[in-house]
Each structure stands twice: as C-alpha cells, then as structure tokens.
Amino acid sequence: MARIPDAFIDDLLARTDIVEVVGSRVPLKRQGREYSARCPFHDERSPSFTVSPTKQFYHCFGCGAHGTAISFLMNYDRLEFLDAVEELAKRCGLEVPRDTQQRNQSGESRELYSALEAAARFFQQQLTGSQKARAYLERRGVDAENQARFGIGYAPDGFNGLKDALGTDERRLSLLDKTGMLSKSDSGRVYDKFRDRVMFPIHDRRGRVIAFGGRVLEKDDGPKYLNSPETVLFHKGRELYGLWQVRQAHSKIPRLVVVEGYMDVVALFQFGVNTAVATLGTATTPDHAELLFRNAADVYFCFDGDRAGRGAAWKALESVLPRMRDGRQAFFLFLPEGEDPDTIVRKEGAGGFDARLAQATPLSEFFYNELSKDVNLAGMEGKARLAERAKPLLANIPDGAFRDLMQQRLTELTGVGQRAEAAPAAAATPSMRGGRSGAPAPKRSLVRTAIALLLQQPALADAIEPPYQFGVLRQPGIALLMELIELARARPGITTGAVLEHFAEREEGAALQKLATQAFPGEVAAWRSEFLDALAQLDRQTRQQRIEELQVRINEVGMSGLSDPEKAELRELHAAR
Ligand SMILES: [Zn+2]
Structure with missing residues (x-):
C-alpha cells in the first residue's frame, strides 16, 4: 500500500484550514472560539457538531464523529485516505510525494484496469448470446436495468473464450494473467479461469472493475461461487461487493446490510432493498468493518440461522468490536433454516425484509447471549x-x-468489574506520599493531565528539554506521554488535529480524541505552569520509585551491600525529596 510520509501529512494539515474545508460543504455558524452546525453524519435538530479552528479538528457530541480535514473528506465525500490527501494537496498547491517505483506501478495498474474493463465488456457481450445464462437471470428475476447496474455477464463454456478474445499477444496475455483471469494446468497449458459461469464484476470504490466473481448456473457444477485470486488490484479482505452500487443509489446511506453472496445483493436490489453488500468469500475482516462503518453508522449482518451461520456471525462480531466507536451500531439477523436473503425478499418483498431487520439482534445482546450460552x-x-x-x-x-x-x-x-476503570488513576496515588502533603487527590491522574494539556496546546512541549526523568516511571500512559512530547517537539507548530491524525489508526486514538475534545478548565495562560507542575510531580514520583527500588536492594543485601555509586545516588535522591 502506498505510504505517504507522516511529515507530509502534518505539513498538509498545517496549510489547510478545516473551517474552510467543512464550511464549503456544511453551513457553519460562529460560536465563541468555535464553529457549529447540524451534524452532517447523523440526523439532528439542534447543532451538536463543532469545528475548532485552533485545534483544527471537528467533533460531534451527538454521534461521536470526529477527525481532521482529511477524515472529514473521507467521511463526507466518501473518499479513500489517499484521495482525500490528494484533494487537500491540490487545494494548497502541494504535490503528494511518492517514490518512483510507485509511479511505474501506477502505469501498469492503468493497463490492468483496462484489461479488466475489457473482460467485463466481453462477458456482457457473451451474455447476450447465451440463451441459458439469460434464462437463469430471468428465473432469478434480474431485469435488464439491474443487469446493467451490476454489469452482469457470462463466461462461455470451453477453455479459451476470453483468452482468445483478449489475449491476442504476449503483452495482453500477461496482463490477463496478472489480473487473475487465467489458470495454468500442471502441463503448463494456460486457459480461462472462469468457464460457464454468470459473471459479476467487482468494483472498487471509484467504480473501476478490479476482479470478478463467477456463479455456477446449475447446482453441482463445481463450487457455487468462484472469485478472482488476490492480485495487485484486488484484496478480498478489503473489498465489499455492491458497495459501489449502493453508493450510487444514495446521497447518504441509511444503513448497510451485509449478506453472503453476489446473487443476494443483486436480488435484494431488484426487490427494492438497495443497501446490501457482500464479503467476497471471506469472513468479515476488521478492514471490512471499518469500511462498512465509514459508509453507514448502522450495519446489519445477515447470516443463516444454523450453527455455521452463528459461527460466522461471531467472527464478524470479533472484527467489529474494535471499530465500535460511539454512534456506530451493529445488528445480527439470523434467517430461518433453508432461507437466504434472496428467497426472503422474493416471498416477503422489501417491506418484509425491512421488518426482519427491525427485529435484528443488537450486538450487545448477541455478545452476551453467545458468551453465556453454556x-x-x-x-x-x-x-x-x-x-x-x-x-x-x-x-x-x-x-x-x-x-x-x-x-x-x-x-x-x-457483579464483576465494578469501577474497573478507576484502577489506573488509583495506581498513581500510593507513590505520591512523597509529594506535597495535604493536597486533595487529583481527579485525573498526573499523566492524564499532562497528556490533556499537550493535546490542547501541542506547543507546550517546547517548554521542556530532554532528558526526561519521568520517562522511566512505571505508570500507565507514560510511554504515550513521551511519544506525544517527542512528536510535538519534532514538528513545531503541529495542531491538535494533526497530532490526532498520527494516532487515528491506533488503539490510543479514541482516548486521545476524547481528551482533546474536553474543554480544559482554567485560564489558557495558566496551562503552561500546570503542565510544568504536572511533569515536576511525575519527576518526584520517579525519584520515589528509584528510592523504593534501592530500598528493596537494601532489604536483600543490607546497606553495606550497595555499591558506592548506589549509596551516592540514594543520598542525592533523599536530598531532592
Ligand atoms: Zn453527529
């Protein structure tokens, strides 16, 4: 995957004004230091969506949507990360850096895309000429409009249909091979991978054909679904069949329904349910989960009600959990024995299918039901x-x-887990007995305070110089604090939003976002001294930690067992206390 240097992203965000980017798409109203609007990502009457010009990020207190100018474009214009970066770079006249190897590759990708496009056209022509394939689609109720919408075609029987039509020279043959359209026998003979199958082109998020799925016409003609292998253009764990068509049908996708087969997606569309997508012969991956939620806040997973179906549903749940940010909802719909979405929508229509969705099991319920089954x-x-x-x-x-x-x-x-969250904060208190006496126990831990302040104003990191004593303190969050300080010092002028962008894909991202969003109490002018004070207290705790370590040594080997440097260190530590 293309990798853009972090420094470029920081620079890009520093030159972009998020208020302009959001404001050109959503009407913003100035409110004190921030701007507000009705949230574009969920339905609401009163505005809970805010854009901060100082922090350079947006946040919705209603649905939890948040991020930088980059993620706003990803969510609002539904762009991929790279495309959103390109878009912003264009605005400020920057060129996105890519290495030369990448550039050469993109030349070949263009050729691969056109080879796949040509294959799709070939299959569509073949469909017109195939009586039995057309009869199959008719039987399934797929009309001409939906055949065109999904670009459905037919791969002829025989071994050389596509190969003879498109692989007319070595170069073209090699392109077909790289797109996964050919197979090779043990004896080295090359032939069409898809034969006598109804062909479903798989589109990427820009509507380009990147692979195919082929379905048998009759039962017992080999595996029901056959997919293109993984290629440079196609990674099945990251693609969803039908997403392109769903996007075309909605300006704002109300929800997504995940089903198992292409035919289910097409049939649902045909009968008026135009929000279905399918994974491509794999379980739902975390990448899928992110892609689903980026397109709709509510996601419904549709599975067979049997044992295998429940197993697959549990796998999907595991992939979804790390993506369950506030405002997102997941549901599970289990179909009666012997039914699939195709047969249900045929019998019950869109209304009946919707009614079943309304009865779907929320993730939380499925989670605890499954875990407490036995x-x-x-x-x-x-x-x-x-x-x-x-x-x-x-x-x-x-x-x-x-x-x-x-x-x-x-x-x-x-009854387990009461106030489990209080643990990390409490852990900071015992070692504080060496600190200022009589001070009330702090509400946030010191580490948390320091991190929160840094997030409000990354430039605070310039107030201190390495080495940092507190770096060796054994407390939750110290490593993160160090990382933030180093980041802010390495990138002078970095905004809060850009800092968060660094952590967007990381576990800590959500917690940092939450801290950054909270208004920090007290005067802005006082933040610097509060920050320095918090770090000074952490230093004190670090010294205390070292004293305790040496004390353990003394208990083991006696005072006389300490080396001279250790004795000197202990004297210094006590003096500093
Ligand atoms: Zn919202």
Missing part, C-alpha cells in the same frame, strides 16, 4: 467464567459510552 449465571463459578470470557473482548472496544455500557451490562450479569 454458563450457569446463577452460580459464582458461572459468573466468573462469563467475566473471564468477556473481559478480553470488551478491552477491544474503543473508549467511549458504548464500552462503558457493555462493561456495565457485564457488571449487572456478574
């Missing part, structure tokens, strides 16, 4: 087992209200 919650052992199973999974949910509620539900079910 557990007796009346007994202590059962409760403990449920808690044991749930904890590592809950830990994957990003920080936020949804995670709190899931945690709360676990507590209701088991």
Whole structure:
C-alpha cells in the first residue's frame, strides 16, 4: 500500500484550514472560539457538531464523529485516505510525494484496469448470446436495468473464450494473467479461469472493475461461487461487493446490510432493498468493518440461522468490536433454516425484509447471549467464567459510552468489574506520599493531565528539554506521554488535529480524541505552569520509585551491600525529596 510520509501529512494539515474545508460543504455558524452546525453524519435538530479552528479538528457530541480535514473528506465525500490527501494537496498547491517505483506501478495498474474493463465488456457481450445464462437471470428475476447496474455477464463454456478474445499477444496475455483471469494446468497449458459461469464484476470504490466473481448456473457444477485470486488490484479482505452500487443509489446511506453472496445483493436490489453488500468469500475482516462503518453508522449482518451461520456471525462480531466507536451500531439477523436473503425478499418483498431487520439482534445482546450460552449465571463459578470470557473482548472496544455500557451490562450479569476503570488513576496515588502533603487527590491522574494539556496546546512541549526523568516511571500512559512530547517537539507548530491524525489508526486514538475534545478548565495562560507542575510531580514520583527500588536492594543485601555509586545516588535522591 502506498505510504505517504507522516511529515507530509502534518505539513498538509498545517496549510489547510478545516473551517474552510467543512464550511464549503456544511453551513457553519460562529460560536465563541468555535464553529457549529447540524451534524452532517447523523440526523439532528439542534447543532451538536463543532469545528475548532485552533485545534483544527471537528467533533460531534451527538454521534461521536470526529477527525481532521482529511477524515472529514473521507467521511463526507466518501473518499479513500489517499484521495482525500490528494484533494487537500491540490487545494494548497502541494504535490503528494511518492517514490518512483510507485509511479511505474501506477502505469501498469492503468493497463490492468483496462484489461479488466475489457473482460467485463466481453462477458456482457457473451451474455447476450447465451440463451441459458439469460434464462437463469430471468428465473432469478434480474431485469435488464439491474443487469446493467451490476454489469452482469457470462463466461462461455470451453477453455479459451476470453483468452482468445483478449489475449491476442504476449503483452495482453500477461496482463490477463496478472489480473487473475487465467489458470495454468500442471502441463503448463494456460486457459480461462472462469468457464460457464454468470459473471459479476467487482468494483472498487471509484467504480473501476478490479476482479470478478463467477456463479455456477446449475447446482453441482463445481463450487457455487468462484472469485478472482488476490492480485495487485484486488484484496478480498478489503473489498465489499455492491458497495459501489449502493453508493450510487444514495446521497447518504441509511444503513448497510451485509449478506453472503453476489446473487443476494443483486436480488435484494431488484426487490427494492438497495443497501446490501457482500464479503467476497471471506469472513468479515476488521478492514471490512471499518469500511462498512465509514459508509453507514448502522450495519446489519445477515447470516443463516444454523450453527455455521452463528459461527460466522461471531467472527464478524470479533472484527467489529474494535471499530465500535460511539454512534456506530451493529445488528445480527439470523434467517430461518433453508432461507437466504434472496428467497426472503422474493416471498416477503422489501417491506418484509425491512421488518426482519427491525427485529435484528443488537450486538450487545448477541455478545452476551453467545458468551453465556453454556454458563450457569446463577452460580459464582458461572459468573466468573462469563467475566473471564468477556473481559478480553470488551478491552477491544474503543473508549467511549458504548464500552462503558457493555462493561456495565457485564457488571449487572456478574457483579464483576465494578469501577474497573478507576484502577489506573488509583495506581498513581500510593507513590505520591512523597509529594506535597495535604493536597486533595487529583481527579485525573498526573499523566492524564499532562497528556490533556499537550493535546490542547501541542506547543507546550517546547517548554521542556530532554532528558526526561519521568520517562522511566512505571505508570500507565507514560510511554504515550513521551511519544506525544517527542512528536510535538519534532514538528513545531503541529495542531491538535494533526497530532490526532498520527494516532487515528491506533488503539490510543479514541482516548486521545476524547481528551482533546474536553474543554480544559482554567485560564489558557495558566496551562503552561500546570503542565510544568504536572511533569515536576511525575519527576518526584520517579525519584520515589528509584528510592523504593534501592530500598528493596537494601532489604536483600543490607546497606553495606550497595555499591558506592548506589549509596551516592540514594543520598542525592533523599536530598531532592
Ligand atoms: Zn453527529
């Protein structure tokens, strides 16, 4: 995947004004230091969407949507990361740096795209000439409009249809091969991969054909679905069949329904449910989950009600958990034995299908139902087992209200985990006995305070110089604090938004976003001294930590067992205290 240097992203964000980018798409109203609007990502009457010119990010207090100018374009214009970067770069007259190898590759990609486009046309022509393929689509109720919408075609029987039509010279043959359209026998003979199948082109998010799925016409003619292999252009774990068509049908996608086969997507469309997509012969991956949620806040997973279906649903749930930021919802719909979305929508129409969606199981319910299936919650052992199973999974949910509620539900079910979140903050207190006496226990931990202040004003990092004593303090968040300080010092003038962009793909991202969004109490002018004060206290705790380490040594080997430098260090530590 193309990698753009972080420094370029920082520079780009420094030269972009998020207020302009958002304001040209959503009417903004000035309100004190910030701008507000009705949120473009969820329906609301009163504005809870704010854009901060100083922090250079946006945040919605209603649905939790947030990010920089880049993520705004990704979500609002539905661009991919690279395209959003290109778009902003164009605005400020920057050229996106890419290495030369990349440039050569993109020359070849263009040729690969046109080879696939030509293959799609070839299959469509073949469909016109094939009585049995047309009869199949007619039987499935797919009309001409939907055949065109999905670009459905037919790969002829025989071994050389496509190869003879398009692979007319060595170069073209090699392109077809690179797009995964050919197979090779043990004896080295090259032939068409797809034969006697209804062909569904798979489009990328710009509507280009990147692969195919082929479906057999009759049962027992080999595997029901056959996909293109992974190629330079096609990574099945990152693509969703039908997403392009769904996007074309909506200016704002109300929800997405994930089904198993291409034919399900097409049939649902045909009968008026134009929000379905399918994974391509794989379980739902975390990449899929992110892609789904980037397009719609509500995602419905549709599975067979049998054992295999529930297994697949659980896999999907595991992929979705780390992406469950506030404002996103996932549901699971289990179909009756022997039915699939195609047969249901045929019998019950769009209305019937929608009614089933309305009854779908929320993620939270499915989660606890599955985990407690073979557990007796009346007994202590059962409760403990449920808690044991749930904890590592809950830990994957990003920080936020949804995670709190899931945690709360676990507590209701088991009594385990009450005030579990208070633990890290409390851990900071015991070693503070060497600190100022009589001071009330701080509400946030010191580390949290320092991080929150840095996020409000990254330039605060210039107020200190390495080496940082507190770097070796064993407390949650120290490594993150160090990283933030180093980042802010390496990139003078970096905005809050750009800092968050660095962490967008990381676990800590959500927590940092939350801290950055909270208005920090007190005068801006006082932040610097508060920041320095917090770090000074951390330094003090670090010295205390070292004293305790040496104390442990003394308990083991006696005072006389310490080396001279250790004794000197201990004297200094006590003096500094
Ligand atoms: Zn919102």
